Amino acid sequence: MNFSTEENLLDFSQTERMSRQLEHRFLASLSEKVKVELFPGSYKDYLEQFYQSGYHEIINRRSEQLSEELLNLYEKNTGDSADPAIYELLDGEFEGLLEQFIILHCQPLHGFDLPQAILRYTNRKKEEVKLEQMIFDYLNFDKEEETVYTNFIKMPAEAMEQALKNFLLPGKGERIFFICDQSMLGSCKEGFAMTNQGIYWKAPLHPAGEVLFRDLEELIRDNGDWISINKAYFNANPSLNIKLFKLLLKLKQWFVEKS
Numbered sequence: 624m625n626f627s628t629e630e631n632l633l634d635f636s637q638t639e640r641m642s643r644q645l646e647h648r649f650l651a652s653l654s655e656k657v658k659v660e661l662f663p664g665s666y667k668d669y670l671e672q673f674y675q676s677g678y679h680e681i682i683n684r685r686s687e688q689l690s691e692e693l694l695n696l697y698e699k700n701t702g703d704s705a706d707p708a709i710y711e712l713l714d715g716e717f718e719g720l721l722e723q724f725i726i727l728h729c730q731p732l733h734g735f736d737l738p739q740a741i742l743r744y745t746n747r748k749k750e751e752v753k754l755e756q757m758i759f760d761y762l763n764f765d766k767e768e769e770t771v772y773t774n775f776i777k778m779p780a781e782a783m784e785q786a787l788k789n790f791l792l793p794g795k796g797e798r799i800f801f802i803c804d805q806s807m808l809g810s811c812k813e814g815f816a817m818t819n820q821g822i823y824w825k826a827p828l829h830p831a832g833e834v835l836f837r838d839l840e841e842l843i844r845d846n847g848d849w850i851s852i853n854k855a856y857f858n859a860n861p862s863l864n865i866k867l868f869k870l871l872l873k874l875k876q877w878f879v880e881k882s
Contacts, residue, residue, distance in 0.1 A: 632704050635697050641690040642683070645713075649682050652717050656725070660844065660869060661733070668732055669725075676728040682720065689716060719745040735862040738763040741869065749877040755800050758817055761870040767863060769814075770804040778802070782811035790825035791816045792833060805859060815859065822852070822871070829856045836878040842871050 633644055653673065657666045673679055693709055700706045722745050726737045740760035744752060764771045772778040786802050789812050793799060797818040805814040805826075815824035821835035832855035843851040849858035850868055858864065 633693065635694065635704050638694055641694065642686040645686040645689055646682055649717060649720065652721060656721055661865065669729060672729055672732060673724065678724050678728055685720065715746045736766065737866065744873060754819060758800055758870065762863065762866050770809065772802045775799065786811045786814065786816065790831040791823045793818050824857055826856055826858050832857065836874045839871060839875040839879050842868065842875060844868055
């Protein structure tokens with residue numbers, strides 16, 4: 624949430640209502656997350672699940688605790704309600720709480736499980752994690768039907784040749800983590816792959832795409848269905864699309880916004 628505009632600042636003159644402000648802010652963040660990452664237009668369903676699951680009680684309790692932490696930080700920083708440290712703390716807390724709610728309580732709304740391993744990476748820094756492990760934790764291929772190659776010595780030579788010919792063009796020094804074959808007959812003419820530096824893909828009837836993590840710019844879930852990566856079309860399947868989209872948002876945060 625952008626704290627630089629006046630309408631988004633917390634009102635520290637009404638400390639008795641601070642926890643209520645935080646609850647409203649959490650629901651606004653949930654609405655934005657559903658719109659951007661999940662299914663646009665379905666916020667009412669997630670809001671209903673928020674109350675039916677009892678998660679609102681967790682948010683109520685945490686808002687009361689967080690109110691005191693934020694007030695102490697506000698007073699420590701000479702009463703500056705626009706101090707970035709306040710909102711960095713708040714956004715960090717909300718990131719974990721939102722992910723926990725979406726992953727642990729909203730499976731009925733998705734129709735599939737989002738991997739709980741994603742929760743390991745909330746509020747983590749790039750240098751604190753192993754990139755390859757994180758990518759596999761997010762995508763959770765064990766729950767997918769696609770053919771995924773990680774051992775390229777055992778991968779059929781023809782499939783590797785078609786992947787390299789049609790979409791996988793790694794640069795010098797890039798290490799390939801996996802190749803996911805999404806072609807009809809297992810030819811690997813279509814699919815996607817990720818390396819330690821970027822993502823490469825080819826969807827049917829669309830040109831091949833490639834984006835290095837450091838060049839990630841625009842990420843959109845068009846119509847809550849396929850993905851637009853820097854204006855290029857990507858579509859695997861409903862569950863992989865969401866998992867990959869969440870992964871790319873995290874990678875953009877690390878490789879671009881914090882660079």
